[in-house]
Amino acid sequence: MLIDLPTAGTFDALVLAGTLSDGSTEAEEMAVVLKAAYDLVDDGSGVRRFEPAADTSAADLVLADQGRYLYSDPDGTRVIPAGDFGVDTTADPPRAFLMLDGERVFVDDIVDDGDLDLVFDLQREADLALAKERTDVVVEGMAGVADAAVAIDEHLWLRRQSPAAPRFDVARNVFGWQGRDEQPRRDDAADDDTIALGNAYRRTPGFNTPSSLNTAPLPSAVAVEVFGNATGTGTATIAARLPDLRMGLRLRVYCGHGPDEPPRWRIVPRPDLVPDTLVLRPDSFTAEICWRGRWPADLEPTDAYRSVQIRAGGF
Numbered sequence: 001m002l003i004d005l006p007t008a009g010t011f012d013a014l015v016l017a018g019t020l021s022d023g024s025t026e027a028e029e030m031a032v033v034l035k036a037a038y039d040l041v042d043d044g045s046g047v048r049r050f051e052p053a054a055d056t057s058a059a060d061l062v063l064a065d066q067g068r069y070l071y072s073d074p075d076g077t078r079v080i081p082a083g084d085f086g087v088d089t090t091a092d093p094p095r096a097f098l099m100l101d102g103e104r105v106f107v108d109d110i111v112d113d114g115d116l117d118l119v120f121d122l123q124r125e126a127d128l129a130l131a132k133e134r135t136d137v138v139v140e141g142m143a144g145v146a147d148a149a150v151a152i153d154e155h156l157w158l159r160r161q162s163p164a165a166p167r168f169d170v171a172r173n174v175f176g177w178q179g180r181d182e183q184p185r186r187d188d189a190a191d192d193d194t195i196a197l198g199n200a201y202r203r204t205p206g207f208n209t210p211s212s213l214n215t216a217p218l219p220s221a222v223a224v225e226v227f228g229n230a231t232g233t234g235t236a237t238i239a240a241r242l243p244d245l246r247m248g249l250r251l252r253v254y255c256g257h258g259p260d261e262p263p264r265w266r267i268v269p270r271p272d273l274v275p276d277t278l279v280l281r282p283d284s285f286t287a288e289i290c291w292r293g294r295w296p297a298d299l300e301p302t303d304a305y306r307s308v309q310i311r312a313g314g315f
Contacts (some may be wrong), residue, residue, distance in 0.1 A: 003310070011036050014127075022196075028297040032308050035291075038053055039285060063126055064126050069082075069098075072117040122177045124177065127277075132277070134201070135276045139173065142237065156232050157214055160174060163204065175202055178202045185197055217276060224241075226239075252266065
């Protein structure tokens with residue numbers, strides 16, 4: 001399916017398909033995810049501007065989770081290189097293993113041993129969620145900050161208060177990426193709640209959403225501020241004004257007769273895309289925003305879809 005982007009080189013987008021579940025009902029859905037990258041430009045006003053990133057590759061969609069595996073035993077913790085994993089296909093069923101000091105150690109044996117641990121240290125989640133229950137706000141960097149807050153349009157969205165969770169992500173990022181092996185995401189996966197599972201904002205002990213405003217999409221043209229305290233008061237570490245986030249969406253489908261050419265493809269209107277992910281990097285003054293829109297897979301015959309059209313400001 002063709003994707004007609006708002007501005008070439010500024011955005012990246014992909015059409016997805018899969019099964020969505022809220023834990024009780026399932027539905028086959030299609031979706032489009034749109035991504036833009038920004039430089040946070042200082043214009044002297046004290047509130048930075050979101051400007052399209054000078055590096056056009058910064059908007060490329062992340063197609064796989066990025067991170068590292070950490071193995072822990074009574075002697076300490078070590079990083080396991082990706083090439084040190086394998087699968088013993090001679091076993092029934094096949095068994096995953098990793099190489100430690102030249103010997104195979106099976107993953108299921110690690111799981112069963114209370115003195116051993118193997119975790120995936122998530123450093124960047126893929127952009128491929130079909131849907132999100134809430135709006136993700138991630139603030140990478142600002143390592144060493146114990147208490148912090150994120151305010152959008154002068155309302156607190158996120159708060160961090162001396163978290164106790166000993167995760168590498170917590171030390172690395174002030175509001176980072178919550179792994180799927182952590183609660184409540186682990187329960188979401190067990191319950192087949194793929195909509196809730198899509199959210200990656202950190203919500204382990206010490207982190208909370210005081211106003212539950214992240215149940216709404218990101219608002220346009222308002223300030224987002226990151227504070228080095230949990231009250232969101234005083235001078236922000238960084239403040240930037242979000243751009244106009246309205247992105248119109250429509251589908252184009254072939255009616256099944258006559259010339260199969262773009263001017264003749266039928267228009268299928270859809271609601272505007274939802275801006276549901278903000279990634280801020282105060283240390284480098286950069287940011288990313290993702291939008292998402294979805295529709296029932298059987299809205300039109302599968303072989304009739306021709307293109308997705310996206311327009312800044314709407315149609």
